[in-house]
Amino acid sequence: MQSSVINGTVSAHLTRSLVGAMTGADTGRLARLPDLAPEVLTDDLARVSTPSLLTVWENLVLLEPHTLIGPLILEDAPIGTFGLWDYLITTGATLRESLTQAVDLLAVIGDPAAEKLIVEEDGRHFTVRHATGTWGPDLVQAVDLFALSLFLTRARAAAGRHIVPSRVTITHRPPRQARQLAGLFGTDRIQYDAPYNSISFSEDDVHAPLPKAQPGMDRILAHHAELVLASSRPVLGWQDRFRAALTAAFQEDAVSLENVAQRLTMSPRTLQRRLAENDTTWRAQVESVRHEHTMDLLRSTDLPLDSIADRVGYSDARALRRAVRRWQGQAPRDVRRAPRRAPSAG
Structure with missing residues (x-):
């Protein structure tokens, strides 16, 4: 499906959304990185190196210490913020089909070498499991919570209603803002210090027809995603x-x-x-x-x-x-x- 040339890189859409969350902050350190230049971030086919993205995350974590910076970024990120990938989730016939396709096409937004996603079903729950790189603990926690919140906010947008996950598991200890996180997720059924990160939805939620589904549009977007991946190139050699x-x-x-x-x-x-x-x-x-x-x-x-x-x-x-x-x-x-x-x- 995707060429290994994009391993170690992420989309410009994802990067510019995170850089945009730093409005008003000192971004001098970012300006020194060649693949974070404005002309790169506005090029939808540009691929930014994962180490450069981690520098952005480091700045975000330092800028907002002891906050739920990952989930909070998504509070102000409507559908379309992450480009084509966002629409893969909103146009399928059901949430099950849309989320499965979005997981399969993770490379459209993220680094297929650093981000690992698995879909599991047991007859009662539809679960997306997530794992990321072995970076500093603060960074990993921010990225993990961002990823779980990303799937939740997109699922809610696709369904057009306030879906509540049936279960959430997080590998980290409870943060100081555990109550706030429960409010953002809409549930206190959150297991911390878990063996893996995951977010689960009920079978009823994932099999319900999506209000914005258009027959055949999901296949058209999936084909377009393949073309985008084939045309995308890393900025750095x-x-x-x-x-x-x-x-x-x-x-x-x-x-x-x-x-x-x-x-x-x-x-x-x-x-x-x-x-x-x-x-x-x-x-x-x-x-x-x-x-x-x-x-x-x-x-x-x-x-x-x-x-x-x-x-x-x-x-x-x-x-x-x-x-x-x-x-x-x-x-x-x-x-x-x-x-x-x-x-x-x-």
């Missing part, structure tokens, strides 16, 4: 996507060949081969990103050297000092004292 994935791994303290290979949906051996084809090695790339990350932390934060050493993977401040002298020919304190050079006008 492979090397830039690799660097983005490696940088994200540093930020999450999860730097390993296996971890980064998983983010890029390839085996560690294939990743090493791709690096060799680009005349570099895993070790050289790790050293390069560690250098960049260290310099950024030294120049833009007041973190103690022990904290920086821990963040970039050194055993202690002494090892960090040796590395900085090797890279810069000066001590970390001198790097911090040096004035920042203004960007070139050319």
Whole structure:
């Protein structure tokens, strides 16, 4: 169905909706990412790297700490916000058919390599199970709650009424806003610390005819979705996507060949081969990103050297000092004292 070329990427529709939720916030960090430029976010065929999307989520979580930022974003996201994918859910004959098709065509909106969706039926419940990447716990919780809320809000829009899920399971501990979350879901039948994330609907709800269904429209949209996927292309080339994935791994303290290979949906051996084809090695790339990350932390934060050493993977401040002298020919304190050079006008 879909080409592996879009693995490790998400749609511009999804990305710009999340960036739009940051209105009024300092988005300087985002502006430095090439696949988050305005001309990219307005291109419906553009595919943004998943590490760049995670940077957006990081900013959202920091902007709204201790809130249900994922579900709350969807309160102001009407049908159409996520483009074609939204309409896959509202045009089928029943909610069962529409949700199943939307799960099958997840790649239209999300990263098929990082987001896993499974549909299950047991005769009483229709369940959508969700799992995402192994990122920081705050990010994973925000993404998980966003995904479950996405299916609920779209199911309600498709049915034209306030559907209440028959069951919700969440792998995380109850948040401080557990009562608010129960209000958004419309039920207190929420199991926390569950083995998987899921949202279930009753068989009566999923088999009821949808008011906006148009015979044959669901098949037309599914065919169009396949064409969109075939025409979509990542904004970043492979090397830039690799660097983005490696940088994200540093930020999450999860730097390993296996971890980064998983983010890029390839085996560690294939990743090493791709690096060799680009005349570099895993070790050289790790050293390069560690250098960049260290310099950024030294120049833009007041973190103690022990904290920086821990963040970039050194055993202690002494090892960090040796590395900085090797890279810069000066001590970390001198790097911090040096004035920042203004960007070139050319």
